[in-house]
Amino acid sequence: MPDTASNAVVIDAADVDTALQQLSRELRTYVVRTRTVPRSFEEFAAKSQLQAPPPPAGKKYAIRDKAVVLVKR
Secondary structure, X not given: OOOOHHHOEEXXXXXXXHHHHHHHHHHHHHHHHHOOOOOXXXXXXXXXXXXXXXXXOOEEEEEEXXXXXXXXX
């Protein structure tokens, strides 16, 4: 099994819209690379070793229509 720690991606954006764009781009890259679609954002983040900024209060990340979005908790 290859060492995936070197592939960790850190999303560091002060603007929520910019972070969502970066997260969605990483999701598309992940799907192309693995040829699988994750069932949840949490699965995507864990398997891709993604370090996303915390979502705004009362919201969480989710995958909808091939993009990362914010939804109410």
